[in-house]
Amino acid sequence: MARNLARILRGCGSLVPFMKTPARPPRSSSSSIPVRTLVEMLPSLFSSKPRDFSLPNSSWGEEMMRLYEHYNGHTETEGEENQERKWNRLPSYNRSLKYAAGGVYLSKLIQSKARLFTRNIRDPGAAFEYVLFIDKEKEKCVCIFQAGHLLEGPPGHVHGGAIATMIDTVTGTHASAISAPVLTANLNIDYRSPIPLGSTVLIESTLEKTEGRKLFISCKVTSTDGSKRHTDATALFVSVSIGHLLKG
């Protein structure tokens, strides 16, 4: 069982190769409501190839697309030392336990239906639309997040739990890229200004330090032009053994 899970986790590593992405698919012109194109639907109907959810779909708005094209494979120079930072897209799939240990620690029913929380809505644009980029040194991650109408908390704004979910996802993906498998041990969030539903924001995470099995990561959510600070967070991840995951 542990050997099987080890194989899966190695497989997860292959789920995050750095890759360039194809051009944006056509958008519907007849309506502002996103339409799932036949091209998008066909692979899921006829192929077992997993869908990469971090590629553009017809629900992505102009700001999401502009930033996607900005970061995808982009190199920027920053700081006084003109340090170069190259951003690489991280693919994102909705299931990781598909090939797990034959229901040894999960019932087969649960295992076959298990889906990554943020990637389980079929209607594109309805909930979490996001794409993550990581720099080559794995010091920073940036996520472009478009918050769909199903994520409402206060009227017209994003639910605090949905924001926490995205912060956990971005910092957790960042920590996993450095040292998989990890679990969130601690997450502190300051909500500074509400995020309008339907808007696109930037979620940036920074590796502050590592101490043994512990990874300390900070995170901020801002408007895409950086003028508005929506949320600040710090997170602690702890590297765990496969045995710890199996123990539950």
Ligand SMILES: CCCCCCCCCC(=O)SCCNC(=O)CCNC(=O)[C@H](O)C(C)(C)COP(=O)(O)OP(=O)(O)OC[C@H]1O[C@@H](n2cnc3c(N)ncnc32)[C@H](O)[C@@H]1OP(=O)(O)O
């Ligand atoms: C690629 C796809 C990626 C998708 C991204 C999704 C990311 C989602 C991530 C999650 O949501 S994980 C789910 C939520 N988290 C959990 O369910 C974790 C539950 N907690 C545990 O399993 C254990 O408490 C934990 C693994 C975190 C730690 O247990 P251990 O027995 O492995 O470690 P230990 O308790 O010995 O602590 C190790 C170190 O961490 C420190 N530590 C642990 N918990 C802490 C805490 N809460 N606050 C501060 N420090 C803490 C602890 O003091 C110690 O420090 P030192 O090494 O310096 O002594």
